[in-house]
Amino acid sequence: MSSSDEIIRQWQHFSWKDKFEDVLGKNVELVDTQIECLKNSREKTSIWKLMIKDKVESIPIVLKIYKPPLNENHTVEINMYLKANKILHEFMPKVYWVESNVNTNETWIFIEYVEPLRGQITLVPKHYDQIIPIVARFHAQTFENRIFQHGEVFGSWLPNYHSKSMASERNKHIKNTKKYLDLAMKDPSLREVVAPSYNIIQQILKKGPIYFPEIMQNGQSIIHGDLHVHNISCHNARKDQDWQIRLVDWESAKYAPVWFDLVVLVEILIDFRTDWHKDADEIRKHCVHLYSEEMKKHGITFQTDPLQLLKMTYLQRTLEKRLLNHLRRVLRGEKSVLLKRYLEKITTWGQELGLY
Structure with a gap:
């Protein structure tokens, strides 16, 4: 190199x-x-x-x-x-x-060079009040028909969530997820973790690759695709307001349902931050409400309850690829902080949202 x-x-x-x-x-x-x-x-x-x-x-x-x-x-x-x-x-x-x-x-x-957000501050839930309005403004720029105003810019190079190639990838991942669930059941160290939700998940996987059409029906735009805190930079995060946020590492950008970015930004961080778990419901409700209100300022409303959309998109993302990635990781002998959270949420939110 x-x-x-x-x-x-x-x-x-x-x-x-x-x-x-x-x-x-x-x-x-x-x-x-x-x-x-x-x-x-x-x-x-x-x-x-x-x-x-x-x-x-x-x-x-x-x-x-x-x-x-x-x-x-x-x-x-x-x-x-x-x-x-x-x-x-x-x-x-x-x-x-x-x-x-x-x-x-x-x-x-x-x-x-824009200084990474991480390192300037320790992220706490109140910081979402600075970040989420920027994300909403970003999504609103190319939301649904608005992207057609820039047809000369976004050509065939931009991946599309609805494309045949991405649909084929989802089908392949679901097939492999079933395979790796079976392998996990044969692994003595993993069986205890996977067994309680094994039958439920196998039942749910049969309904894929799109588990919730509502996610697409409620709007798409260009999304960052990997919107975690490491990919957020800011010139002035040490100030209490008016952050000059810039997003970096655009390799996962695509035209896709907007709620995928919110899942990574909010829900995945909740999964990682054990100190946030006791306040998880309050944090996600506040973030979902803030995002929805900010999108309204740009003339965009959601037909489906936004909190349900966040949960639906979390399950969609998990079932179409992330569960597979973490099963593979653990079967290779690596650690996964998220596998248990994925299994728990598929079971609880899957029932709440009518997947089984």
């Missing part, structure tokens, strides 16, 4: 100093000693934090490097930065430019 020495070589080879001067309107230099690798992913992508400076200040820059062959997620993210940024720039870091011919066939993207 790329190294700091290679970045310095390419910086000089492509005269990126001059490009930054054009973009920023000032004379800058790369600080060779402040090149930091933030993430290295299986020799396919890497994320770096660079520091450039002029005579007055130092400016942090994010460099994301994609090595070929590009998979679909990489293509989606590159196009989000190249094309969708024109429409969704309010919710994304500033893209300085994309260099598509580094080392012949690598893509290097230079992006504004």
